[in-house]
Amino acid sequence: MGLFEVSSVEETWALAEKFAATLKRGDIVCLEGDLGAGKTTFTQGLAAALKVKGRVTSPTFCIVQEHFGKDDGDFMLVHMDLYRLEGEEDVLSIGWEDYLERGAVLVVEWPERAGSLIPSTAKHVVFRHPEANEDSQCRRITFS
Numbered sequence: 001m002g003l004f005e006v007s008s009v010e011e012t013w014a015l016a017e018k019f020a021a022t023l024k025r026g027d028i029v030c031l032e033g034d035l036g037a038g039k040t041t042f043t044q045g046l047a048a049a050l051k052v053k054g055r056v057t058s059p060t061f062c063i064v065q066e067h068f069g070k071d072d073g074d075f076m077l078v079h080m081d082l083y084r085l086e087g088e089e090d091v092l093s094i095g096w097e098d099y100l101e102r103g104a105v106l107v108v109e110w111p112e113r114a115g116s117l118i119p120s121t122a123k124h125v126v127f128r129h130p131e132a133n134e135d136s137q138c139r140r141i142t143f144s
């Protein structure tokens with residue numbers, strides 16, 4: 001999908017909704033970028049497009065949040081923030097393999113912590129903050 005420049009939270013949500021249309025069960029989506037770059041905001045847009053019930057908040061303190069969406073509610077979106085975890089052992093301990101077996105879509109902030117658990121087939125979305133001379137709401141979002 002390439003590189004996009006957005007200039008507001010609403011544009012990030014709109015981009016996420018387009019990306020959501022490409023998702024299928026079992027997909028792993030790695031959200032990469034610094035603190036506050038927009039990973040959780042993007043996940044809110046994904047959740048809206050997938051008709052997830054309930055609010056999407058940062059899972060920083062509980063690490064993983066399960067959401068159920070699509071019209072029949074049988075679509076599971078699992079939102080993880082691995083920032084506070086040390087490595088693969090920790091990631092396995094929060095049910096990583098179980099979620100994959102259940103066909104969830106895994107959306108992962110700070111995927112670096114998961115090391116080799118991230119398959120080569122994973123989708124990557126990279127978020128960049130604005131440059132010093134740009135508006136604070138500007139973000140660069142790259143899909144690969």
Ligand SMILES: Nc1ncnc2c1ncn2[C@@H]1O[C@H](COP(=O)(O)OP(=O)(O)OP(=O)(O)O)[C@@H](O)[C@H]1O
Nearest residue numbers: 007008009012034035036037038039040041137139
């Ligand atoms: N275009 C934009 N897209 C996304 N967020 C934006 C944008 N412009 C401003 N923001 C603001 O930047 C912040 C992004 O925070 P968010 O929690 O999404 O980041 P994060 O990458 O998940 O950070 P963390 O690594 O701490 O979890 C929010 O306060 C949001 O309102």
Ligand SMILES: [Mg+2]
Nearest residue numbers: 039040058109
């Ligand atoms: Mg976040």
